[in-house]
Amino acid sequence: MQALRLEDVRFRYPGMSGWALDIPSLGIGQGEFVTVLGPNGAGKTTLSFLANGLIPKSIKGESEGSVEVFEHKASEYSVAQLSTLVGMVFQEPESQLFCMSAEEEVAFGPENLAVPRDEIARRVEWALGLVGLKGMNGRSPSTLSGGQKQRLAIAAALSMKPSMLVLDEPAYALDPVGRIELYTILSDLKTNHGMTVVVMERDAEALAKFSDRFVVLVGGRITASGPPAAVLRDPRFLKEAGVSPPQLSEVASMISARRKGPPLGFLTVEEAVAEIMVNAPRHTRMVSR
Amino acid sequence: MTGLLDLYSEKGSFLHRLDPRVKLLAVLLLSVLAFMLSELLPLVLLLAFILLLLALSKSSFGKAFFALKFVVRLMVLITLLWPLFDRSGTPVLFSIGPLDITEPAIWRGVTSAVRIGCFATVWYILMFTTQQRDLVRALVKLGLRFDYGLALSISFRFIPTFGLTIESIKDAQRARALELDKGSFIRRSKNYVSVLVPAVVSALRTADTLALTLQSRAYGAFRDRTYLREIRMRPSDYVALAVAVLALLLPALAKYVYGVPL
């Protein structure tokens, strides 16, 4: 089953001349971890709003085409109904946490959905545990670190038991350690809970390891889509997407350009060593031993 | 501003454990009582009772001091100013220029000061012992619409954030050599526009994201939402409520039915 399916989707904000988003077709499979890469103004936020119905329900503009979420037509449901299928996490940690305690934050969604009280209590414990905030029920969100805030925002979405999470640049304000922590949690959700994860980000290098697929979005259009290694192997895609390619993949493409044989495509130091050792001329191998 | 907001401290007094609805009603009743009493002695007794409650609330000395400093200042100010405006009665004790200071006016000043002291302290005790979320929940339970309660708690939550935004914008403008606190009043007001405009823009953007967040968390999905933490009246809450009601009712009966001068 497809978690998200876009057919001939176009959207423009009021007063815009071109399309903010123009996607003839995009499918995201259930349980897939997809990273959408794109520069400023590429349409990442617009795409995430389409996935949970905020566009066109709440944000006005000219919209065409069909969006399906787990085979339900998004247009036939309210944003509140879709929230039980699609959990949203926004870029700004500060403005998406509005309660006085972590527990209230996580309980807010299920409370609105009129979930019985003891079930809410279970979900709060479960969701806080999944994002590594166990025991922080009473903490005021404003006293949490940036990374903890974003994880709390994830927990607040998880407590509505969605099958897909859409995150709009969730690691924007985080340091490298916080980012890896965040991606690891997302990756565990996928592996252990079959969660479909769609992350809008610019951080190609760190996300390569976690993603099943990279989708490159430029000017509202998809310019590349495929396994991270394949997308990264061609730094052109990333350059035009305004994403700086990982240094190792630049090294790989520079070496590949200067010699014969199959192109190198390593992304990690281990892969680099393995590939270079296999492909290197005999005497270099001797020397490096 | 933050001083007003973080008055609550986590202490295990019986006042902390009371149902917030009961506390709210009790505070209202005691406030009415303070304004109903017109004689000094009963008001002093009431103040003593309220100070006893303050002591029982185990409020940290720092916070209690912060609050009481404000209350005492207010009381002194009222005591001093009252006779200047209320010059009725005799005997005249002394005159400041054309102003006759009379003895009854001084007593009325002291009485009003004590009354305001009762009133202010009792509300401080409420803030010391009740989390804002419980206060909001109490209001919703007492019939306030959930939307309004949510708006109220969101404003509580974002006021400090807004304060921080203003501070960081001020720093940014200072870094650009804008001297915010120098020059005439007009000059300074103009400078502050350069702080307020970005602050308001930032607040509007936050409000925008907040609106989208609320919708994404199924806000408004059902008319009857559930609550993780219910507030429920326990026997001790009924006792406290009864005490508060009697505290107003008995003096009211004595004063208005039996004509006891209170």
Ligand SMILES: Nc1ncnc2c1ncn2[C@@H]1O[C@H](COP(=O)(O)OP(=O)(O)OP(=O)(O)O)[C@@H](O)[C@H]1O
């Ligand atoms: N509310 C709006 N009104 C008008 N135009 C908008 C609005 N929001 C976005 N746009 C425009 O739509 C296009 C896509 O914007 P979008 O916010 O989806 O990009 P993005 O990839 O999320 O960018 P960023 O990385 O800056 O967040 C941009 O050209 C942008 O200027």
Ligand SMILES: [Mg+2]
């Ligand atoms: Mg964006």
